[in-house]
Amino acid sequence: MHKYREEAVSALHKLRGDKYDIEPELLEMEANIMTQSKEKFKLSYLRKPSVYKPLVILVILMAFKQLCGMGALTYYALEIFDSTNFSKLHPAMIIGGVNVVGTIFSAMIIDKAGRRILLITSGSILTLSSGALGVYYYLHDNHDMDLTWLSLVGIIGFFIGFSTGWGGIPWILLGELFPLKVRSAASALSVFVNWVSAFILTKEYSTLEGFAHKYGAMWCFSGISLLGVIFIAVVLPETKGKSLEEIEEYFEQSNKPLARLDNKVTNEQTPTSIQTT
Known part of the structure; x- marks a missing residue:
């Protein structure tokens, strides 16, 4: 530029x-x-499928990213570790270490596995981990069973799942789904939804826990994660190795199934001027 x-x-x-x-x-x-x-951003651009489709997808993905419970489990980690008898294991160090390992692993395989499969895998781990925490709290509160190993597996599994997919890949998609002329505005809206969702969850977690108990809150997070997995599987195309033009063309062609991006060889879609050069 x-x-x-x-x-x-x-x-x-x-x-x-x-x-x-x-x-x-x-x-x-x-x-x-x-x-x-x-070209400057115009509201009329929002009528184009290549703008509003990826915008809706990413806004919803950002909401799932926070409403799966990450903010609550992070901000209330010490309390959760206390209730699961693991407060002496330095929860901040455990969470930080798990996040580092998960993020490095994701960075190493993302260009081989693809964004979509990592997001689906990540969401599936979140679903199972939250569900496991819910089972632990239910058995602990209602049947006086203290399966502390299950709580540790659930908490560590949750942070592994989040760091390998939902934690970082939505930020990558900000730069891959939108045409350049709308990227700034679309990114701003997506980030806004992300942090509003984080605020709502953090503020209302105690209310949710009081209404549904800890096990109910965890099962709620598990259900949200499962819905996120279904949403990704149905509507999110794979952007690995695709140019902005290919992605824009895909969203413009509304007759195509929304879950699949046409797998034509990139060289076949290279602009004529480039091929000639």
């Missing part, structure tokens, strides 16, 4: 390797900037 082409060439060579032909990729980026950088 600022005409630093030589710096861009150097950066792409460092990223791709000296033997990689970066010219087609560079030309494609320049073409995107020329066609879209001069």
Whole structure:
């Protein structure tokens, strides 16, 4: 955008390797900037399927990301560890370590496994972990059974599940689902929904716990996580290896099934000018 082409060439060579032909990729980026950088956001863009479809998907995904219970389990972690007899194990260190390991693992495999499968796997782990915590609290409160191992598995499993998918991948999708001309506005709305959902959950967790008990709250989080898995499986396309043009074209073609992105070879969809060059 600022005409630093030589710096861009150097950066792409460092990223791709000296033997990689970066010219087609560079030309494609320049073409995107020329066609879209001069356009300012207009409300009329929201009528386009390539804008409102990914916006609705990401806003709902951001809500699921928080309403699955991550904020509550983080902010009330010490209380939860106290109630499960694990307060002496330094919960902050356990949670931090698990998040680091899960995030590194996700970063290592995301470009091989894909965003969609990681999100589905992550949500499935969240569903099972929250459900396990609910079972623990139910047996502890109603049958005086102290299965402390189950509570530890549930808590650690929850943070592993969150850090490997739902914690980071929605932020990646912010840069992959939206055309450049609407990315700033769409990202702002998505982030707003994310933190409003976090605020609501954190504020109302105690109310939920008082109404449904701890086991009911955990089962509620489990149900929300399950709904999130179904939502991702049905409507979220895989964006791995896809250009902005391919994703935009996919959402514009409303007759296609919403859960699948056309798997044409990228080179076949390369702009004619780039192929000629």
